[in-house]
Amino acid sequence: MKNALWLLIGVAAGFVVAHQVNKTPQGRQFFEGLDARTRSFTDAVVDGYKSREAELRAAVADAEDAIADLAKHAK
Numbered sequence: 001m002k003n004a005l006w007l008l009i010g011v012a013a014g015f016v017v018a019h020q021v022n023k024t025p026q027g028r029q030f031f032e033g034l035d036a037r038t039r040s041f042t043d044a045v046v047d048g049y050k051s052r053e054a055e056l057r058a059a060v061a062d063a064e065d066a067i068a069d070l071a072k073h074a075k
Contacts, residue, residue: 021027 018031022031
């Protein structure tokens, strides 16, 4: 419980410091750059996820077709 309290205090202090830093021109520039890099990373992760999902869906569709063909020939 004590550790959770310290974590909460640290998070709150971090928000306060970030808010104060964001008020300065250099701080605002820093956070804008950080935001741009974060968005770029997030977009790359989403693109990779969607690409892999499409690959897996295609593989499943191919497997379903192969199973259907085997079932048809087994009759």
